[in-house]
Amino acid sequence: MKRKAFLWGIFGCFVAFLFLIPHQNIKLTDLLGTFQAPSGMHWFGTDNLGRDLFALMVTGGQRTLLVVFISTAISFIAGSFLGMVGAYEGGVAQSLIQFLADFVTVVPSMVMALIFSALFGFSAGMAGVIFGIGNIGQYINLANGLTSDMMRRDFVSAEMTLGLTKSRILFGHIFPNIVRTLLVYMGNNASSVVLQFAGLAYIGLGTDVTSPDWGTLLYQYRVYLLTCPRLVLFPIAAICLLALFFHYTFDDGRIRTAELTIFD
Amino acid sequence: MKKTFLYLLKWFLIFFVASILIFAVVRMMPSTPVDKWLDAYHLPHTEENVTYMREKMGLDTPLTTQYLRWIGNFVRGDWGVSLVSGENIRERFFAKMPYSFSIGIAGLVLGATAAFFLGYRAAKRRGGFCDRFTAVLTVFTQSVPMFILSIIIIYALGVRLRIAKFFTGDGKYALWCAVLITALYSMGGLSRVVREAFREEMKKSYVKFMVSRGFPRETVLLRHACKPALASLISAVITRFAGVFGGSTVLEFAFAIPGLSTMLVTAMDSRDYNILQTYILVVILWMFVVHLVLHLVLQLLGVRRET
Numbered sequence: 001m002k003r004k005a006f007l008w009g010i011f012g013c014f015v016a017f018l019f020l021i022p023h024q025n026i027k028l029t030d031l032l033g034t035f036q037a038p039s040g041m042h043w044f045g046t047d048n049l050g051r052d053l054f055a056l057m058v059t060g061g062q063r064t065l066l067v068v069f070i071s072t073a074i075s076f077i078a079g080s081f082l083g084m085v086g087a088y089e090g091g092v093a094q095s096l097i098q099f100l101a102d103f104v105t106v107v108p109s110m111v112m113a114l115i116f117s118a119l120f121g122f123s124a125g126m127a128g129v130i131f132g133i134g135n136i137g138q139y140i141n142l143a144n145g146l147t148s149d150m151m152r153r154d155f156v157s158a159e160m161t162l163g164l165t166k167s168r169i170l171f172g173h174i175f176p177n178i179v180r181t182l183l184v185y186m187g188n189n190a191s192s193v194v195l196q197f198a199g200l201a202y203i204g205l206g207t208d209v210t211s212p213d214w215g216t217l218l219y220q221y222r223v224y225l226l227t228c229p230r231l232v233l234f235p236i237a238a239i240c241l242l243a244l245f246f247h248y249t250f251d252d253g254r255i256r257t258a259e260l261t262i263f264d
Numbered sequence: 265m266k267k268t269f270l271y272l273l274k275w276f277l278i279f280f281v282a283s284i285l286i287f288a289v290v291r292m293m294p295s296t297p298v299d300k301w302l303d304a305y306h307l308p309h310t311e312e313n314v315t316y317m318r319e320k321m322g323l324d325t326p327l328t329t330q331y332l333r334w335i336g337n338f339v340r341g342d343w344g345v346s347l348v349s350g351e352n353i354r355e356r357f358f359a360k361m362p363y364s365f366s367i368g369i370a371g372l373v374l375g376a377t378a379a380f381f382l383g384y385r386a387a388k389r390r391g392g393f394c395d396r397f398t399a400v401l402t403v404f405t406q407s408v409p410m411f412i413l414s415i416i417i418i419y420a421l422g423v424r425l426r427i428a429k430f431f432t433g434d435g436k437y438a439l440w441c442a443v444l445i446t447a448l449y450s451m452g453g454l455s456r457v458v459r460e461a462f463r464e465e466m467k468k469s470y471v472k473f474m475v476s477r478g479f480p481r482e483t484v485l486l487r488h489a490c491k492p493a494l495a496s497l498i499s500a501v502i503t504r505f506a507g508v509f510g511g512s513t514v515l516e517f518a519f520a521i522p523g524l525s526t527m528l529v530t531a532m533d534s535r536d537y538n539i540l541q542t543y544i545l546v547v548i549l550w551m552f553v554v555h556l557v558l559h560l561v562l563q564l565l566g567v568r569r570e571t
Contacts, residue, residue, distance in 0.1 A: 215409075
């Protein structure tokens with residue numbers, strides 16, 4: 001538990017740092033000072049247009065966090081709600097919810113995000129919404145399975161007999177029991193959203209160069225891989241670290257079962 | 265019988281909901297193919313030009329008529345012509361499909377096969393090399409995007425060592441790399457799924473009994489306990505398939521493979537309604553075929569799954 005509080009503390013500091021740190025205007029170019037090495041003035045150096053790489057990275061980080069936040073919030077809230085209600089109600093509601101889950105799992109969300117960003121312009125909010133909707137299916141299936149397992153427990157039937165309200169049973173008593181597993185899945189999902197968003201920005205249809213994402217930066221700097229690898233390494237490191245971070249923070253050691261079998 | 269019917273009905277509904285959705289979405293775009301076409305030929309956007317082109321592209325009829333005509337023709341196998349170039353869309357799709365589909369299929373088959381054996385070894389020796397390797401691989405694939413790995417591969421093999429040509433020649437290196445990267449990325453997670461399934465079986469009493477009776481451990485696992493593991497592997501592949509398709513989009517872009525995605529990108533530039541709509545339907549048909557085949561395999565394995 002200590003490790004977890006520690007990781008969350010780091011994350012809080014990181015978010016505060018990203019949003020509070022003063023940085024240079026990202027649109028400011030300096031053609032006399034291109035490809036400068038890292039210095040006190042430019043922490044990560046400057047790029048081919050003399051823009052401050054640190055400022056670009058910070059802005060990209062803010063946008064990535066926004067996408068992750070919107071996307072996981074949508075799919076976690078809507079997905080677990082629908083999944084639980086479906087398992088509880090059964091019948092037509094369950095079939096409809098199952099259809100929705102199948103539908104969004106079948107349509108590749110990456111392709112949908114590509115189409116939407118090309119057609120309506122690329123924005124972090126929209127990418128978040130599309131990834132959020134595209135990932136709902138997995139949450140629905142997971143919450144659905146977990147809730148139907150819970151429904152077989154004695155305490156649920158006891159509560160039904162006692163006449164507790166539906167919402168009280170579902171959200172007061174079933175939800176706390178399944179939320180841990182859902183959160184582990186959310187961690188994996190958050191890191192995959194980071195990767196998906198970077199990939200989308202890398203393909204960069206309709207991307208605006210003045211709103212730099214880590215993927216966009218990689219696309220712009222890919223030609224400087226040989227001459228100035230620093231420009232490529234910083235975004236790569238940022239993407240990997242953020243994804244790793246989400247993966248580990250939500251990983252719950254208590255769920256892992258380490259029972260020994262006859263083979264060990 | 266009823267189950268089969270419901271299954272087909274579900275796919276039928278998915279197909280039509282998706283077709284209506286994409287039909288509406290492309291028509292909500294701020295700029296129309298007419299504008300793009302006139303821009304491309306440097307023609308003024310006069311009332312006369314716009315009306316003429318709209319009529320020529322068949323966009324002047326009511327939306328319901330357009331939809332019904334398009335979907336009717338699609339079902340009958342006539343996928344229409346590109347609004348911009350007037351090419352037959354079906355011929356173009358059939359020329360491009362092998363690239364995109366083979367990346368997905370070959371990558372997944374390779375990845376799943378490797379995952380089965382890696383998962384088996386990982387389950388057999390807890391904490392052994394395979395166990396650690398697959399765990400590391402899973403974390404790796406969750407933290408390093410595909411396109412970064414492809415940039416590194418292109419740089420290392422194409423630029424530094426000069427042993428493979430990615431953007432010249434017949435493009436076989438690019439295709440192979442895309443397949444291998446897809447395989448690598450599906451391998452990590454899938455092998456963990458196989459491992460969990462095997463470990464679940466190992467706890468059961470029939471395995472304990474056979475091992476105590478003196479049957480070789482490998483035989484017990486591979487011959488008697490492999491079905492549940494295979495079943496969970498296939499179920500995992502089914503849920504992952506859409507993701508693999510999306511991933512191959514990124515790979516096609518990174519390696520400049522002339523597959524469906526490259527066509528999609530150009531079609532989006534010229535706002536070619538017909539190609540965009542057909543693309544989504546083809547993707548869904550493709551998903552349907554894959555799901556159907558995999559579900560049949562699951563049925564053949566005879567594993568009862570909870571729905």
